[in-house]
């Protein structure tokens with residue numbers, strides 16, 4: 001059976017994923033694109049909130065982007081930030097209507113603008129970034145979202161990539177055992 005990321009993304013995308021993984025393993029942080037079940041688990045969390053925009057960090061070959069659209073999030077509500085030029089071009093081509101920015105997901109200015117965001121959905125390999133960068137990203141983004149806003153992150157460890165602390169809550173939304181490797185979906189919210 002083909003891996004879902006290969007089946008949906010096409011062999012060219014997969015080859016680029018593998019090449020980028022070989023050149024910059026820390027930035028890619030996964031041995032394969034996310035599978036469809038993991039992507040659905042993530043999109044289902046975003047589905048349950050309001051009608052604001054959704055910021056996707058590190059869409060790669062687009063597994064999670066596809067799940068967002070399949071869950072009924074209109075493409076014009078999605079803004080995707082991808083560091084790699086080729087992945088960014090691929091996302092723009094595959095998903096007309098989505099705003100794609102080739103840039104740094106850690107730049108909080110992506111949440112600025114007149115139209116509010118409700119959620120951030122992230123495929124960034126947070127554990128690969130040093131020190132407090134993961135925590136700063138999640139807290140910085142939640143500070144810029146409305147009170148009901150959420151930050152959805154997948155991760156391969158048993159524990160959340162950033163632990164709960166004062167003002168920051170996290171819950172396990174689900175585990176995709178069939179993902180390669182198995183992955184968990186964590187949902188962060190502000191608690192104060």
Ligand SMILES: C[S@@+](CC[C@H](N)C(=O)[O-])C[C@H]1O[C@@H](n2cnc3c(N)ncnc32)[C@H](O)[C@@H]1O
Pocket residue numbers: 005027028029030032033034057058059060061062063064081082083084087103104105106122123124125
């Ligand atoms: C683990 S892959 C996930 C790809 C896709 N979301 C998925 O689930 O299959 C990580 C992605 O994040 C991108 N990335 C890593 N660091 C980034 C950064 N600072 N800003 C934007 N994108 C970044 C990589 O280029 C890659 O596409």
